Amino acid sequence: MDENQDGPLPDLLSSKQPTTDQSWGKVGIKFEGISLLVRNAKGERKEILSNLHGLFPCGQLSAIIGPSGSGKSSLLEVLAGLQKPSKGCVLPQGQKRRLIAQECVFPEVLTAYEALTMAAALKLDAPVADRRVAVRRVLRSLNLTQCAATQCGSLSGGQRKRLSIALELIDEPPVLLLDEPTTGLDYVSGMRCVRLLQDLSRTESRTIVCTIHQPSALILELIDNIYLLASGRCLHKGSVDSLLPKLGSFGLSCPKYHNPADFALDVACGEHGSEVVDLLAQQQEIVLAPADFPCELDKKDKGPATSFFTQFSVLLRRSLFVMVQDRVLTVTKILVHIVIAIVLGVTFYNFGHDAARVFNNGALLVCLQIFLLFSNLIPTVLTFPLEKAVFKREFSNCWYSLEAFYLARFVAYLPLSTFNSIIFTSIVYWMTNQPLQVDAFFITITSAVLTGLNAQSMGILVGTVTSLVNGLFLASLSGIPQFVFCGYFITLSTTHNVIKVIAHCTSYTLYSYHAMVATIYGQDRPKLHCDDFYCYFRSPKKFLDFLGVTDEGVGVDLAIIFGFLLAINLATYSVMKYKYAHLQR
Structure with missing residues (x-):
């Protein structure tokens, strides 16, 4: 098929204006009163998540940060629907939410183009010509065209991350959830990955949420919203710019030229006292005010798209x-x-x-x-x-x-x-x-x-x-x-x-x-x-x-x-x- 036929389809990297198409139900993702209890090896019930509330709006890149064991991956699985919370709910129901795990696994002998072609055949109930257009668009949008003929087993770490994202973008889900997308990548590849996620969220008004263990200062600048976790409790939710003022209101001053994310993780780990952590968590447990947010979308995503x-x-x-x-x-x-x-x-x-x-x-x-x-x-x-x-x-x-x-x-x-x-x-x-x-x-x-x-x-x-x-x-x-x-x-x-x-x-x-x-x-x-x-x-x-x-x-x-x-x-x-x-x- 001629490349000129791809013209009407948006190029995610060249276009910088959000699209006005509302066919995806771009309403973000909201969760209320999320708690998660699991049993440990001794059979005792342990609280992994505790009364979490939050809103990740569409068209923005949101990051869940926190020390190891704080519940980042558990919250992401609850948002994706892979884990049923003990209490609370995730809205709207019937929404396509795709989770990209930390480990990128593919059939190693397939090329990137073949893997995407198979994904399109499984996820798109459309003619072959339309599926080819979708594959080419995603390859071009995620800068995978040069490695399209490379087997998955020979791709670099950054290419594998982008391919894992491309596979889920084939059917254009409104919500994309990523678990540690920068893990295992060098600094440059990690920056490119986060910048790509920022472009994807803004150009097509997608809701993109990722967990990042320790973002650098430059990566933090690319993120719109921060959700700070500590031992399953939320210490901060909101824009990145409001993070330091919030901590400053509790007498916590970030040193000059210090990475704000590192300082926030120090606070979450209890380096500045457990009392401050408790006060921050208590303030964030306030329930979100009712907003114009649908509980359920008209078109439910029930199972696979094809027969x-x-x-x-x-x-x-x-x-x-x-x-x-x-x-x-x-x-x-x-x-x-x-x-x-x-x-x-x-x-x-x-x-x-x-x-x-x-x-x-x-x-x-x-x-x-x-x-x-x-x-x-x-x-x-x-x-x-x-x-x-x-x-x-x-x-x-x-x-x-x-x-x-x-x-x-x-x-x-x-x-x-x-x-x-x-x-x-x-x-x-x-x-x-x-x-x-x-x-x-x-x-x-x-x-x-x-x-x-x-x-x-x-x-x-x-x-x-x-x-x-x-x-x-x-x-x-x-x-x-x-x-x-x-x-x-x-x-x-x-x-x-x-x-x-x-x-x-x-x-x-x-x-x-x-x-x-x-x-x-x-x-x-x-x-x-x-x-x-x-x-x-x-x-x-x-x-x-x-x-x-x-x-x-x-x-x-x-x-x-x-x-x-x-x-x-x-x-x-x-x-x-x-x-x-x-x-x-």
Whole structure:
């Protein structure tokens, strides 16, 4: 599309006059009587925010400052709707409020332009041409045009901050909330970031609120309003110019050539006495006078802007694209499966038809199960935290629904996992001379694929429930019953009933192994080849009897493995729903 077609759209950096368009409901953000109580590790209730009142007007850049632990991020989450206050309310309801977290996380292999294009497809219910115009406008407005073709993993700190802002500006929210936007940036990049936020607030009458731990004097000049916090209480709210006079009325004089923000933080930390902090907090607890401020906007922002099918298709395309672009990881997974398959094939060469090697062939099927288990489980536990971080950022800002994300993620990784299981099992199957029958080969392949999918789904569940470090431990722990109760090491028919119940309820490899063994050594298979004087397991039926396996329930075994797959995914979805549903208003 020609760049001249972007003319009617405002350039946020070139235009210095506020727009008069009122289509966004530009009414600022107001909060009354906000209190927040949380439980600590001992189960005791602790007050994080205490009776906070405030008004952040549109068209201005407001900053929440205060020492560490003062409640800045908690207040920002309450304003964004990610945290429900114990008392009080945030007005107006139904308003788009987007939170940009301190850590900038993106799919690393996407370029800045590709990331914005995907965001536009998810957040704008508009034709493709309009979405391209929006992407170009945001790239130009945030000075990202030169790095549009650069992968997100190669962007500098300042570029990553600007890209995180650009992603949320695609659908033009009236309120933008940023948590520590200058953290991790050098002085020049930090100044550029704050100046950009000031321009964005003034040129289009946006309400922009950010938390800044310790703003410099020059950064303070770019800020219109200050909200000073100390231990969850407000000590000052209003313009920057009124900060020092307010402190001066309490006998607190800022030294000459001293940064006013540093002086205010000293006061908030109690360096000038706790009595002054209490007096300042008591004065700020006065409720704001009623003003012409809407309690609720006419057009509510309820969830994602696009349909479920659009969300699913875009997320599926993005996941597949990321997988293709991340060639090293994808090719490594395929090569590892091929190499290990060849190693097993050479080690157990021609064991499948040798009556003297029946036990070894049974061990081969165990090796096949365990490799497919851990080759799908561990990599998923390692890679899912980044996906989870991206999901939490996008989901909390109403890009898409949980259902669309989860279904797209499962479908996207289905082809690679299936392909790896098929090629691995096929190489092992033919090199070890297993029965040359189509049905036996098909059932073995199906069992292997379902084992891999179950392990991958378990990896997502573990990655959702816990952190990366704990996840590796839990992943290994979850593999123990799969290994012990697979049916080769213990004959379950002779064990205690409790062990039987545990095995049948926790081990999907039990059913997968049974299906493979019953197919390979069942179906009236003729006697095996024997070069020794006597081979006890020359009749395949004897090996099945030894393991306590029958060849009549193969279809039931496959159905139960599929049931495990459904159960694990439903459990994962339920956990994600429980943990993250509150993030989306």
